[in-house]
């Protein structure tokens with residue numbers, strides 16, 4: 255049982271991040287873990303985060319949807335969590351996957367404002383609409399409540415159940431155009447301030463500046479939300495492009511391309527940061543698609559695809575599924591990807607810019623809770 259739970263927590267770990275290009279909603283972890291009515295279980299449970307992530311995935315009709323979690327520091331020693339859960343949250347904190355704060359205050363709303371993300375919360379935020387006008391827009395604040403097949407969302411304002419993203423606020427756009435350094439040694443969010451222990455360099459490779467969270471504004475000064483320190487400006491943030499993988503008509507995951515880091519996509523790329531498709535492929539697709547099938551690069555804002563496979567791939571200009579339109583891409587051949595173009599590794603396995611790729615089949619998401627023991631999944635009848 256405990257083993258299964260830790261597998262679920264590992265799966266959830268893949269769905270928490272502070273990367274502004276990937277996070278799809280903001281949550282306050284201290285709030286989520288106490289939504290006891292979601293499963294009728296313990297007073298606090300980290301598995302509820304998984305249930306809420308699944309609900310978000312169902313609503314957005316996409317797999318592998320990550321959330322931006324704000325974590326009150328008190329939660330790291332919350333006796334209502336199991337020691338295993340506390341350990342997991344500490345690990346997320348150390349790896350900079352979540353934002354740990356002494357006093358979260360309005361940070362959840364600030365992040366939502368800067369990044370233009372919806373908020374998943376049962377708090378009503380009455381009277382804050384002056385400071386955050388988008389609070390009044392449909393889909394920007396949704397409360398996860400118990401439903402027949404897991405949590406569903408209800409809106410405090412404007413009706414609807416679908417989370418809506420806005421655009422980054424002007425302040426957010428400005429902050430996210432730069433990269434930042436925290437003077438605190440080993441800062442997990444804005445590292446590079448010196449020190450940081452043996453794994454600091456490793457962590458830095460994993461967390462490219464492009465994926466840095468938005469700083470907090472203290473009296474207009476960009477500051478570290480964790481340490482309160484004024485952040486140093488470390489130059490322009492590298493440009494990014496967000497790509498999405500669609501398999502069998504469903505968007506399975508998104509990934510970020512930066513000008514410094516090409517990304518390999520295939521059945522099972524060896525390189526770190528590679529996008530592994532194996533788990534979503536049927537036997538025929540698995541035989542056809544190479545371990546490293548295509549490489550994506552971002553050069554001066556243009557996405558370039560290079561076939562690195564044995565069998566070749568193709569490009570569908572403007573996303574056209576008409577066979578005569580398909581442009582073959584032979585092994586080792588490169589091509590600049592047009593705005594709506596899709597790279598096709600195999601029929602039904604496509605990659606393109608995230609804003610141009612949507613799910614077009616009936617959606618049944620891969621649950622992060624798939625490994626959860628039945629005890630944790632005891633859902634109340636609506």
Ligand SMILES: [Zn+2]
Nearest residue numbers: 436441478481
């Ligand atoms: Zn810091």
